[in-house]
Amino acid sequence: MYSFLAIVLQFLSGSVMYSYLLARLINVNLRKVGDGNPGSLNLWRAKGMNFGMIALILEYFKGTFPLFLFVITDVVQDKYLIAIAALFGILGHAFSPMLKFNGGKAIATTFGAWTVLTKWEAPTILGITFTIFSLLKSKGIIVKDDAFGVLLGFIVLLPYVLYKSYNGQAHILLFYIGNLCIIGYKYWHDWVKYFKNVL
Numbered sequence: 001m002y003s004f005l006a007i008v009l010q011f012l013s014g015s016v017m018y019s020y021l022l023a024r025l026i027n028v029n030l031r032k033v034g035d036g037n038p039g040s041l042n043l044w045r046a047k048g049m050n051f052g053m054i055a056l057i058l059e060y061f062k063g064t065f066p067l068f069l070f071v072i073t074d075v076v077q078d079k080y081l082i083a084i085a086a087l088f089g090i091l092g093h094a095f096s097p098m099l100k101f102n103g104g105k106a107i108a109t110t111f112g113a114w115t116v117l118t119k120w121e122a123p124t125i126l127g128i129t130f131t132i133f134s135l136l137k138s139k140g141i142i143v144k145d146d147a148f149g150v151l152l153g154f155i156v157l158l159p160y161v162l163y164k165s166y167n168g169q170a171h172i173l174l175f176y177i178g179n180l181c182i183i184g185y186k187y188w189h190d191w192v193k194y195f196k197n198v199l
Helices: 002-015 018-025 040-047 049-062 067-072 079-094 107-118 121-138 146-166 170-198
Strands: none
Touching (some): 002 067, 040 049, 049 079, 049 107, 067 079, 079 170, 107 121, 107 170, 121 146, 146 170
16 A cells, blocks of 8 residues: 555656746746756756756655655565656656656656665766766767767666666666666657767
């Protein structure tokens, strides 16, 4: 019962599109900004760091809440159910009923979900990878394509996931595969376009 509740509530939490709501409050249509994604990055582009950072923090924490409460109180202990609930939070953002199941790309929510599962470990690996990518991109050393940066982050994260899985934490691999499938669906056209240009 509590496991089912955790999954449902995590999905509902993920479904709340904070960036979209903030943008509406200040008369910004995120569908007309950048790539049209209703997420924090486009709000940042439209209205600057202050609004973008607020949206980013809210999108991160909805990847952790309320699942985090179920975990720390030991109400839900099964690691596979925790991984599934975390995935449902990402699904909620990516396919939000609030936006007719056409939500955002769920990167910030992904960071939050990984935090629940691995504390600081996986978010640190992703964060360092994205930071290095952004620095190299800003200096013109590598391509200026955020979609490639996301793919690179998941590639760099894979050895960590395999190590954890080999050491008895197969739920981490389950979550990784599910997470990559969701992110891959949202970024597929961007990835195809990128590799077509490269090749």
